[in-house]
Amino acid sequence: MAAVIIYMSLHGCAEKAAVMLSKISWKEVDLVNLREHPPPDLGKYDTVIIGGSIHMETIQDKIKKFCNENEQELLGKRLGLYLCHIYEGESALIQFRNAYTKKLRDHAVAKGLFGGELNIEKMSPYEKSLMKKAGGVDKNISRINQQAIEGFGRVIFHLDKS
Numbered sequence: 001m002a003a004v005i006i007y008m009s010l011h012g013c014a015e016k017a018a019v020m021l022s023k024i025s026w027k028e029v030d031l032v033n034l035r036e037h038p039p040p041d042l043g044k045y046d047t048v049i050i051g052g053s054i055h056m057e058t059i060q061d062k063i064k065k066f067c068n069e070n071e072q073e074l075l076g077k078r079l080g081l082y083l084c085h086i087y088e089g090e091s092a093l094i095q096f097r098n099a100y101t102k103k104l105r106d107h108a109v110a111k112g113l114f115g116g117e118l119n120i121e122k123m124s125p126y127e128k129s130l131m132k133k134a135g136g137v138d139k140n141i142s143r144i145n146q147q148a149i150e151g152f153g154r155v156i157f158h159l160d161k162s
Helices: 013-024 061-069 089-099 102-107 125-135 146-156
Strands: 002-007 029-033 045-055 078-084 110-113
Touching (some): 002 013, 013 029, 013 045, 013 078, 013 146, 045 061, 078 102, 078 146, 089 110
Parallel strands (some): 002 029, 045 078
16 A cells, blocks of 8 residues: 655645655655645545645635545554644644644644745745734745654654664
């Protein structure tokens, strides 16, 4: 059986993380961006990884909807959940808890907070204006945590000895 990474990426951070994760595995990994493709048939996979990013303080609606509609089936899979975010510490943990249900979080064998990016060039004029007003951000910021992604990959793909 194979693995699938189901994600949603607006400006590219969650997609970068998905690609990085897929390269860690020794098995076949399909990548499905819910922004561009319909959800896959989960019956083909033994390992399911779900990832998204935070926009306007919440994960994308399509990710939440997918998780809610498929929760029972996801609870029967080897599950990993990740989140791309710009906040750190307790704020990042709160966003993770708000992104995924307690049942899914408790079932997941791998949970990842992968940091994030603000990519000004990919933002709409409205988003740019909000970023400038909210935090004075007018240039790209990258805080992707490659170590967190690699550690998550070792766990979800059984590469650690534990």
